[in-house]
Amino acid sequence: MLHGGDLSAARHLFPGAPEPFIDLSTGINPFPYGLPRLSAELFARLPDAEAAAALADVAARAYGAPSAACVVAAPGTQIVLPLVAALIPPDRAAVLTPSYPEHARAAALVGHRVQAVHDIAACGKAGLVIVGNPNNPDGRVFAKDALIALADTMHPRGGLLVVDEAFMDVGPPGLSLASAVSRGNIVVLRSFGKFFGLAGIRLGFALAAAPLAARLSASLGPWAVSGPALAVGAKALADTAWTATTRRRLARSAKRLDAVLAGARLDIVGGTHLFRLAQTPAAPALFAHLGRAGILVRRFPDNAKWLRFALPGNELAWRRLSAALDTFR
Amino acid sequence: MLHGGDLSAARHLFPGAPEPFIDLSTGINPFPYGLPRLSAELFARLPDAEAAAALADVAARAYGAPSAACVVAAPGTQIVLPLVAALIPPDRAAVLTPSYPEHARAAALVGHRVQAVHDIAACGKAGLVIVGNPNNPDGRVFAKDALIALADTMHPRGGLLVVDEAFMDVGPPGLSLASAVSRGNIVVLRSFGKFFGLAGIRLGFALAAAPLAARLSASLGPWAVSGPALAVGAKALADTAWTATTRRRLARSAKRLDAVLAGARLDIVGGTHLFRLAQTPAAPALFAHLGRAGILVRRFPDNAKWLRFALPGNELAWRRLSAALDTFR
Numbered sequence: 280m281l282h283g284g285d286l287s288a289a290r291h292l293f294p295g296a297p298e299p300f301i302d303l304s305t306g307i308n309p310f311p312y313g314l315p316r317l318s319a320e321l322f323a324r325l326p327d328a329e330a331a332a333a334l335a336d337v338a339a340r341a342y343g344a345p346s347a348a349c350v351v352a353a354p355g356t357q358i359v360l361p362l363v364a365a366l367i368p369p370d371r372a373a374v375l376t377p378s379y380p381e382h383a384r385a386a387a388l389v390g391h392r393v394q395a396v397h398d399i400a401a402c403g404k405a406g407l408v409i410v411g412n413p414n415n416p417d418g419r420v421f422a423k424d425a426l427i428a429l430a431d432t433m434h435p436r437g438g439l440l441v442v443d444e445a446f447m448d449v450g451p452p453g454l455s456l457a458s459a460v461s462r463g464n465i466v467v468l469r470s471f472g473k474f475f476g477l478a479g480i481r482l483g484f485a486l487a488a489a490p491l492a493a494r495l496s497a498s499l500g501p502w503a504v505s506g507p508a509l510a511v512g513a514k515a516l517a518d519t520a521w522t523a524t525t526r527r528r529l530a531r532s533a534k535r536l537d538a539v540l541a542g543a544r545l546d547i548v549g550g551t552h553l554f555r556l557a558q559t560p561a562a563p564a565l566f567a568h569l570g571r572a573g574i575l576v577r578r579f580p581d582n583a584k585w586l587r588f589a590l591p592g593n594e595l596a597w598r599r600l601s602a603a604l605d606t607f608r
Numbered sequence: 609m610l611h612g613g614d615l616s617a618a619r620h621l622f623p624g625a626p627e628p629f630i631d632l633s634t635g636i637n638p639f640p641y642g643l644p645r646l647s648a649e650l651f652a653r654l655p656d657a658e659a660a661a662a663l664a665d666v667a668a669r670a671y672g673a674p675s676a677a678c679v680v681a682a683p684g685t686q687i688v689l690p691l692v693a694a695l696i697p698p699d700r701a702a703v704l705t706p707s708y709p710e711h712a713r714a715a716a717l718v719g720h721r722v723q724a725v726h727d728i729a730a731c732g733k734a735g736l737v738i739v740g741n742p743n744n745p746d747g748r749v750f751a752k753d754a755l756i757a758l759a760d761t762m763h764p765r766g767g768l769l770v771v772d773e774a775f776m777d778v779g780p781p782g783l784s785l786a787s788a789v790s791r792g793n794i795v796v797l798r799s800f801g802k803f804f805g806l807a808g809i810r811l812g813f814a815l816a817a818a819p820l821a822a823r824l825s826a827s828l829g830p831w832a833v834s835g836p837a838l839a840v841g842a843k844a845l846a847d848t849a850w851t852a853t854t855r856r857r858l859a860r861s862a863k864r865l866d867a868v869l870a871g872a873r874l875d876i877v878g879g880t881h882l883f884r885l886a887q888t889p890a891a892p893a894l895f896a897h898l899g900r901a902g903i904l905v906r907r908f909p910d911n912a913k914w915l916r917f918a919l920p921g922n923e924l925a926w927r928r929l930s931a932a933l934d935t936f937r
Contacts (some may be wrong), residue, residue, distance in 0.1 A: 282654075282830055283654075284653065284654035285656070285657050286656065287656055287657055287658035288657065302653075305654060307652075307653070307654070311648070311651070311652045314648060314651055319640070319643060320808070321808050322640070322643055322806050322808045322809050322836075322840075323636075323640045323805055323806055323807065323808055324613065324631075324636070324807060324808050325611075325612075325613035325634060325636070325801075325807045325808065326807075326808055326810070327614070327615065327616055328614050328616055328617065329616035354683040354687075354810065354832065354834065355829075355831055355832070357829035357830055357831060357832075358683075358687070358828055358829055358832060360829065361827060361829070381829060381830075384829075385829070388826060388827065472654075476652055477651050477652055478652065478653060478654045478655075478831075479649070479650050479651045479652055479653050479654065479655055479834055479835030479836065480651050480834055480835070480836070481655070481683065481831065481832075481833070481834040497717060498690060498717065499687055500684075500686035500687055500689065500690070500710060500713075500714070501611055501686055501710075502684055502686060502807075502810065503683065503684070503686075503687060503810075504810070505683070505808055505809055505810040505834060505837070506808030506809070507651075507808065507809070507834075507836065508834070511651075
């Protein structure tokens with residue numbers, strides 16, 4: 280299980296665990312945006328060019344990008360990551376670590392020499408820098424000014440800064456680099472499915488200066504996003520009332536989760552309002568204990584003391600999590 | 609309008625045309641596979657690894673690929689075409705012409721020098737050959753033995769043969785190269801949306817020897833296909849009764865379309881059971897006449913005498929097409 284969300288693998292790992300298996304291994308909002316009625320036409324016809332243009336428009340406003348020409352919609356950001364990394368010739372790629380494993384994988388896939396770095400100052404003369412902001416899994420936040428300054432120093436040598444803002448919807452206000460992409464060497468990635476709780480429809484965005492956005496669109500080709508995703512995305516991203524309510528709801532849930540985890544004597548290392556990162560020397564045993572109790576959390580191949588917990592989505596899940604933590608010795 | 613299916617562009621081109629606009633500009637089956645009930649979970653959760661494995665299994669059987677390890681599911685074949693073309697280093701790419709415009713575009717995008725050729729014998733020492741079988745738009749069919757022989761001559765120098773079988777579901781039986789991909793340098797592309805009439809869900813396949821398939825999967829990254837597409841695809845591709853009935857139904861419709869077009873003194877150049885290619889010196893005027901009558905057909909920038917007609921999906925569409933052709937002088 281390299282990634283979260285793989286309940287079928289969890290069921291093989293913990294046969295006999297009580298059902299329903301509770302998936303706390305992702306960073307996906309457990310209170311999804313209500314699906315509108317989706318007409319059969321959305322599934323049958325080729326995705327409409329006008330609907331794609333409308334989505335780009337709504338996304339530019341929602342994310343604060345300079346214009347729709349700076350928006351590239353894709354069937355998930357994972358598919359666009361290697362294309363973004365390939366916008367510059369193979370070079371040294373600095374990946375701010377700890378990080379989402381797809382960052383290093385995508386950079387290596389297109390020929391970059393990947394180097395894990397722990398601070399912006401350590402990026403040196405890397406041609407490509409990839410940073411999560413807020414970062415996954417530790418929730419570390421990078422100041423907007425510091426990232427813009429980094430991009431500016433990279434500019435003269437053709438360097439590219441990629442900021443993965445997959446969790447920016449629940450990040451501190453004013454932190455997004457979306458409005459700064461017109462500087463020309465910044466690409467911002469935004470995930471639709473995580474905050475809107477609709478990871479199954481596959482929708483994500485790259486925000487970039489218009490020439491870079493055009494190159495990414497050409498690589499994706501026509502009809503990259505499905506008809507249903509175009510319709511749901513345009514409606515949800517325009518729903519500012521739902522967004523505001525949901526941010527507050529997730530913040531309350533995250534606070535409640537912190538209390539539950541602290542009650543089990545776990546240290547909270549960080550996180551966002553969509554997940555919390557806990558640390559304990561007993562993490563491997565706790566992972567197995569929770570698994571046997573039918574609760575899947577996220578573990579980390581590079582850090583055996585860490586476990587990441589997503590938000591329980593209902594009272595049954597909260598009770599089962601608390602009960603399982605109570606019986607862990 | 610480089611591609612078909614863009615009704616919003618058609619409405620701008622022909623303001624005041626009667627509605628509903630009838631779209632005969634694509635090669636998509638107008639009798640779509642009935643959508644199963646799609647649970648909210650399919651939209652909410654990350655696409656399940658087990659569901660992805662099940663789809664690969666069903667697709668291998670439906671298309672006749674050696675095994676599920678030879679199947680790469682993607683959100684449409686358009687997104688996988690440049691990845692397939694990039695499986696070999698930049699070289700000369702022979703594109704069998706006339707052809708689907710994405711073939712040449714994808715090859716050029718990843719650095720190949722594209723050459724349009726009109727026959728297999730003209731491919732020479734090209735590193736990459738892309739051929740549609742049956743071909744779009746002329747319906748030309750290439751013998752399986754001839755294509756295998758071509759792949760075999762390309763093998764020693766590292767050449768790759770790409771066979772776009774987007775319309776093979778309605779092609780002559782026994783013609784697919786799916787079973788031959790284990791030879792190692794053949795990639796077969798299959799479209800799900802065209803034959804099943806569900807182009808909006810974005811689902812397509814590359815069939816290739818396991819090592820090539822693994823490279824393509826790595827380029828797409830995890831969760832390339834949406835939850836709804838995984839579910840619909842697995843159900844539809846296993847439905848052999850629907851497939852057989854639909855093939856007959858499309859064959860009847862294609863025959864009826866030929867009669868309508870011949871009645872309007874158009875020459876049928878070729879086609880498949882999902883579209884017919886007609887030729888007339890009056891094609892530009894006929895395109896405009898049909899457009900003003902609220903009927904969009906496909907024209908070709910490289911051949912002003914051609915128009916491609918998809919199958920009308922209901923009696924109203926048949927009547928409006930016949931009436932519009934009758935009033936064309």
